Amino acid sequence: MNSDTYTMEKYYKTKDIAEMLGVESVTVRKYSQSLEQFGYTFEKQKDRRVYKTSDLALLQQLKYMKERTGMSLNKTAEIVVMKHSEQKSDQATNTVSPISQEQQENGNLMQYDKQYINRSISLIIEQNERILSELEREKKEKEELHEEILKLHEKLNKQHEEQTERIDTFNQRFEQVMEEKKGKESIWKKIFGRN
Incomplete structure (x- = not known):
């Protein structure tokens, strides 16, 4: 050397x-x-x-x-x-009390390890908090979306009921008109004797 x-x-x-x-x-x-x-x-x-x-x-x-x-x-x-x-x-x-170089180095390394572990734990906690916040936000968005879907479903059901009601009303009116027409034809048949 x-x-x-x-x-x-x-x-x-x-x-x-x-x-x-x-x-x-x-x-x-x-x-x-x-x-x-x-x-x-x-x-x-x-x-x-x-x-x-x-x-x-x-x-x-x-x-x-x-x-x-x-x-x-x-x-x-x-x-x-x-x-x-x-x-x-x-x-x-x-x-500082006198200690051997090896003890001092081991103590330093343990301190470094502690700092590294504490820093890692802090980073993990921050990351977990961000993940939880993101999950809460997604949960809220899903709940809002679910509410919108329920409202749309109710609206569609109501529209369907209204359409069904209109069709029923139309069918009833149509049957009335057909009955009236049938009734008028039979009067004319009686008068003019046509079949």
Whole structure:
């Protein structure tokens, strides 16, 4: 592994970090750019990033959390930087008791998992509320449509009854006219004796 020493702390090049993370150098650069986008800074020498052990730990957290949660790189980087900033703030005020790096990483990952789960639950609740609202709207539309169909059915029944009544009236009148005509013919037959 290639490494340069600039101070007492050990620094690594991008390809060294890539080997340790088991990714390509281009992936390390993408991870680094994403972390920088949310305010994290890496030391640079000759316009190239150099990585400290603490940077490696942060990149490991980013890689692990991204793989474990399936969140986008930017969203994962935002959470990792936010947690890193909180930890630095806590350490500066001496409110954090000394714990091992592994315990700290596990605690961070659990916190990330909690945040991811809470965010997922919130999204599911919002989605369910939208679905319920849509179902209520559809139910109301169906009830209104059902009412319209019943009104149309009643109207058609009424029209049918009126038509039936008109036809009956017409038939009765027709029979009367036919009877009257038949009666007139028989008078003339009697008078003129025609068959």
